[in-house]
Amino acid sequence: MTQNIQGPSHLPAEVQHSALLQLLTNSLILCHTTPYLSCYDVLNLGATSRAFRYLVHHTPQVFRRLELATVKAAQFDIDAIDHGGQTWRNVRVDESLTEDDFYSGPLRGIFSSLRRHDILRDVQVLSLDGLSVTAELIHDILIDPSYAIRILSIRDARNLNERKLRASLKYACRESRATGTPKLKGLYVFGPKDAAPGLLSTKPTVPPTAGVASTWNNKSQKALTADLVDEPEAWYARRGQQFPRRISSEWAATLIDCDGVIAFDAVLCTGPRHLNSPAWGTVSIEALDAASNPASRSVPHYGVATHSLGGCASCGAAPEGWTVWGEDRFAAARDACERRTSNSSSSDIGRFPLLAPPPMHSSNLKAAMCPTGQSIKSRLSSLSSTRQEKARFIPRCFDCIRDRYCASCCRWWCENCYLGPWASGLGGHGGATDTEADLARVTKSCWECGMNCHECIDFTQRMCHRCGGGYCLIHNEGSNMIACDCKAFHSFSH
Structure with a gap:
């Protein structure tokens, strides 16, 4: 165990004189620590001494995961080029500059610097969430052999042409592609970007003279923060x-x-x-x-x-x-x-x-x-x-x-149990079988789909004062004036 911590013998002699170096020369500890540090912090660590530089730049797994959302140089705070006749000030734009070069300039500059330092070849998981990402840049990541990225995240990316991105993905996955291409195997593009850790860990400060209301607000804030941290996992836990x-x-x-x-x-x-x-x-x-x-x-x-x-x-x-x-x-x-x-x-x-x-x-x-x-x-x-x-x-x-799902309680009915609101039987608005009471169009069921979900439909708020018919959340969302079967418009109490 002592030999494993001290590391291999080919490391410089300075490694033996630093406890932190001795700890980080264990590749297992180093590779499980650096993902929690930003790229800026890792590079600063390597700039402290020759020994740290050797350790950081000669361990391939150090830069296996790279997140650029927190890098200041990767931010793009300029609006679109065409401002409808507005004049640009203090900005010089080359006439040969393309739209892709303009929007992807910050990221291409970072990639060029990483390539010069032989870091880009080690990046396998790359996160560009919320940054200015173009379809041409993604195309280069898919086609250029200098990239070894296997998992890419571009959620909430700006200036992304999805039509061109789809064309690039189709080309990269064509049947005539070369063996072993593309190297990219996973793409995060549809979901929202992850919340910043600082937002979840922020605790409001309560002055010493605060009253009972401030104390309870503080407790509510802590409870909300705990709920955000323990958010159910997508697809499997969150319905x-x-x-x-x-x-x-x-x-x-x-x-x-x-x-x-x-x-x-x-x-x-x-x-x-x-x-x-x-x-x-x-x-x-x-x-x-x-x-x-x-x-x-x-x-x-x-x-x-x-x-x-x-x-x-x-x-x-x-x-x-x-x-x-x-x-x-x-x-x-x-x-x-x-x-x-x-x-x-x-x-x-x-x-x-x-x-x-x-x-x-x-x-x-x-x-x-x-x-x-x-x-x-x-x-x-x-x-x-x-x-x-x-x-x-x-x-x-x-x-x-559609017509078989409740957005409030997430209950739904399959095609074998419920055909739709215009199914034959039950007055023309029922389900596939007459034995399903939840799907029958009875009093206090939705006029449109025939569902009777007591967990989501509050008919004291959504029923017609004249005929007694009501609408579920799906067909009454965002509206308080709906024509019911009595052929007249009636206001719904709120």
């Missing part, structure tokens, strides 16, 4: 909508093109209306269209999942089954998908989403996808199913849960 912004439908084709090559922090919807679903063909699409809201009858062939669901409120399952961590794709479902699309893959890349934040001590893709408390190895996850509950979820897009 409902997963992303704060709308995702373009064109991203579904990109996820199809990158299936088995690059993983994202989102997955494809597995609803039975989509061609990639294991349940495609098991549910009558014509019956669903006839019983659904006219706005939801045009569902694309593929869709990006934006909601994580549990089991159906009636049957506790879903037609396509669960997405369970550690279980391989079912052979029948895989064969069915291969008959419908030529580029389907049995790999976990594309089946499981990347979980935020990116891994601290590893560049392994499975480490970025593995839920908390589960094993990275799929075989061990299957063997440990008797000791702990398996992490699982049902990914769905909004088109597949």
Whole structure:
């Protein structure tokens, strides 16, 4: 153990005269410490002496994870170039300067400096959250062999042309690509960037003369901070909508093109209306269209999942089954998908989403996808199913849960238990069966979808004073003037 701490004999003699150097020459301690330091702090550590410089710049794992969001030189505080005729002052712009050079200038300058110091080749996990990132810069990371980045995070990036980014990803994942390319295996792009640690650890100061109200405000602030720190894990623990912004439908084709090559922090919807679903063909699409809201009858062939669901409120399952961590794709479902699309893959890349934040001590893709408390190895996850509950979820897009999902309590009804608000029977507004009381259009059920969810619908606030009909949160959100079945407009009390 003493020899391991002292390190190899080829290190300079100054290593033996510093306790900190002796500690950090243990590569295990050094590689588990540097991810918590900023790049600026690590470089300052290497600038203190020749021994530290040798230690920092000759240990490849030191710069394995690089986060540039906190680097001052990477910030881009200039607005768009075209200000509608406004005059720029104190700024000289070269006529040959392209838009990409302008917006990606800070990051390209940092990458050039890292390349000169032989640091860029060691970076495997790179975070550019909230910075000015262009699609051309991502294209270079995908194609340029000097980059060894395996996991990239560009959440809430500015000046990013998503159309060009999708084209670059499609080109990088083409079937005629060279063996071993692209090196990038994981891309965080849809979710929000991680909250700054300083915001979560800030404690409000209460003056000595503060009263009872200030004391309780302080306690409430601490409770809120604890809730933010212990936020449920996306997809597996946190149900409902997963992303704060709308995702373009064109991203579904990109996820199809990158299936088995690059993983994202989102997955494809597995609803039975989509061609990639294991349940495609098991549910009558014509019956669903006839019983659904006219706005939801045009569902694309593929869709990006934006909601994580549990089991159906009636049957506790879903037609396509669960997405369970550690279980391989079912052979029948895989064969069915291969008959419908030529580029389907049995790999976990594309089946499981990347979980935020990116891994601290590893560049392994499975480490970025593995839920908390589960094993990275799929075989061990299957063997440990008797000791702990398996992490699982049902990914769905909004088109597949419209008229069958409650945004308040996150309960939903599958296609086998509830066809839609225009299904035959129950006065033309009922469900698939007459035995489901929750889906029947009875008094105090939603006029639009027929659901009767007591946890989310407060009909003392959402019922018509004339006919007694009400609307659920889905069909009455943001409005207090709605036409009910009595063919008249009535105000809803608030």
